[in-house]
Amino acid sequence: MYGNDFTAPGTQTATASAAEPDLEDFQRIIDADSRVEPRDRMPEGYRKTLVRQIAQHAHSEIIGMQPEGAWISRAPSLRRKAILMAKVQDEAGHGLYLYAAAETLGADRAELLDMLHDGRQKYSSIFNYPTLTWADIGTIGWLVDGAAIVNQVPLCRCSYGPYARAMIRVCKEESFHQRQGFEILHTLSHGTEAQKAMAQDAVDRWWWPSLMMFGPSDDQSPNSAQSMAWGIKRFSNDELRQRFVDMTVPQAEALGLTLPDPDLAWNEERGHYDFGEIDFSELFEVIKGNGPCNAERMAHRVRAHEQGAWARDAAVAYADKHAARRAEAVA
Numbered sequence: 001m002y003g004n005d006f007t008a009p010g011t012q013t014a015t016a017s018a019a020e021p022d023l024e025d026f027q028r029i030i031d032a033d034s035r036v037e038p039r040d041r042m043p044e045g046y047r048k049t050l051v052r053q054i055a056q057h058a059h060s061e062i063i064g065m066q067p068e069g070a071w072i073s074r075a076p077s078l079r080r081k082a083i084l085m086a087k088v089q090d091e092a093g094h095g096l097y098l099y100a101a102a103e104t105l106g107a108d109r110a111e112l113l114d115m116l117h118d119g120r121q122k123y124s125s126i127f128n129y130p131t132l133t134w135a136d137i138g139t140i141g142w143l144v145d146g147a148a149i150v151n152q153v154p155l156c157r158c159s160y161g162p163y164a165r166a167m168i169r170v171c172k173e174e175s176f177h178q179r180q181g182f183e184i185l186h187t188l189s190h191g192t193e194a195q196k197a198m199a200q201d202a203v204d205r206w207w208w209p210s211l212m213m214f215g216p217s218d219d220q221s222p223n224s225a226q227s228m229a230w231g232i233k234r235f236s237n238d239e240l241r242q243r244f245v246d247m248t249v250p251q252a253e254a255l256g257l258t259l260p261d262p263d264l265a266w267n268e269e270r271g272h273y274d275f276g277e278i279d280f281s282e283l284f285e286v287i288k289g290n291g292p293c294n295a296e297r298m299a300h301r302v303r304a305h306e307q308g309a310w311a312r313d314a315a316v317a318y319a320d321k322h323a324a325r326r327a328e329a330v331a
Contacts, residue, residue: 023041023042023043025040025041026040026041026042026043026046029159030159030229030230030231033159033231034159035159035160035161035164036159036160036161037161037162038104038105038161038162045226046230046232047105047106049223049226049227049230049232050102050105050160050163050232051102051105051106051107052121053227053232054098054101054102054105054163055098055099055102055107055112055115055116055121056121056122056123056124057098058094058095058098058099058102058112059095059112059116059121059122059123060123060124060127061091061092061094061095061098062091062092062095062301063123063124063127063297063301064091064123064124064126064127065088065091065092066127066297066300066301067127067129067130067131067136067140067293068084068087068088068091068131068137068140069088070131071084071131071134071136071137072084072085072088074134075134075137076134080184083180084137087141087176087177087180090173090177093173094170094173097166097169097170098163098166098170099112100162100166101160101162101163101166104162105160113305116301117298117301117302117305119289119298122287124213125209125212125213125283125286125287125291126144126209126210126212126213127293127297128286128291128292128293128294128297129205129206129209129291129292129293130292130293132202132205133198133201133202134184134188134198135184135185135188135195135198135199135201135202136202136205136206137181137184138181138182138183138184138185138188138199138202139181139185139199139202139203139205139206140181140206141177141178141179141180141181141182141184142178142181142182142184142185142251143181143203143206143207143210143248144181144206144210144213145174145177145178145181146178146181146210146244146247146248146251147210147211147213147214147244148174148213149171149174149175149178150214150240150243150244150247151213151214151240152167152170152171152174153167153171154233154234154235154240155167155171155233155234156168156171157231157234158231158232158233158234159230159231159232160232182251182255185199185202185203185255185257186254186255189255189256189257190256196256196257199255199257200257200258203252203257203258203259203260204260207259207260207261208260208278208279208282209282210244211241211244211245211275211278212278212280212282212283214237214238214240214241214244215237216237216280216283216284217237217238217278217280218236218237218238220280221236221237224236224237242272242273245264245272245273245275246272246273249264249273261275261276262276263275263276263277264276
């Protein structure tokens with residue numbers, strides 16, 4: 001998911017024509033490859049598409065804290081623990097930036113969270129897989145965050161200004177996460193035979209789910225064409241997936257690890273790597289809630305939200321108290 005088109009087949013997103021007389025300014029902004037800002041008039045379909053995509057992206061960031069957060073207490077050194085804590089904290093911050101961007105479109109953050117909790121909105125399918133070993137943490141950093149970078153860098157040029165600006169900082173931080181993951185795997189793959197085997201096992205399990213992060217093939221993606229026409233997306237799912245494969249294969253060679261695809265080979269004529277067919281039926285099953293950790297992730301998220309209600313209530317009471325004091329002072 002991570003800002004890409006992950007609406008299940010058959011699901012429709014509301015659209016509106018940018019040719020409507022009162023939306024001519026919007027179309028001029030799109031045609032000029034400029035930025036739409038919150039106060040600009042925009043088609044309702046454009047707004048709804050952005051809310052869906054940004055919310056899904058934000059949900060993915062906060063759910064994505066879980067598989068890595070579980071390893072903070074088990075990190076193999078104090079240095080690794082500190083780095084992992086910083087990374088999980090970054091992901092919380094990314095969620096904050098993105099929920100704030102959605103709010104500029106009139107969305108209510110509490111309602112978005114309610115929609116996540118009751119299944120009306122989704123998050124990235126990649127976070128419904130378990131982290132079985134320390135090598136999984138490295139692989140998430142290298143493959144999952146690497147795929148996120150390929151997905152998200154074009155979003156820095158998204159036609160909606162608040163989203164594009166939020167993505168600049170997110171992408172800078174994701175690049176550090178990807179390097180951290182690569183460094184973990186490099187240490188393991190150049191360690192003992194057991195450590196290298198652990199690294200290879202993690203890569204074997206995460207490779208195909210990472211390719212699925214870019215969403216279904218273009219011919220199965222119902223919203224992709226409209227999102228590209230509006231300048232929300234800059235590249236199709238398949239284009240981004242190919243870019244990720246081309247980037248990752250040389251990195252795997254540097255790690256001394258094998259990507260689990262017998263069809264992976266350089267195609268001189270295309271100037272790209274060929275790779276095997278992806279079983280998207282697995283992707284849609286995970287999206288439907290049938291992944292290895294769907295129930296666990298949502299139960300943990302809902303429980304944390306409920307247990308944190310007192311903190312949110314206290315923050316609101318504190319803000320109300322100080323607002324009342326300022327009003328009295330002005331009076």
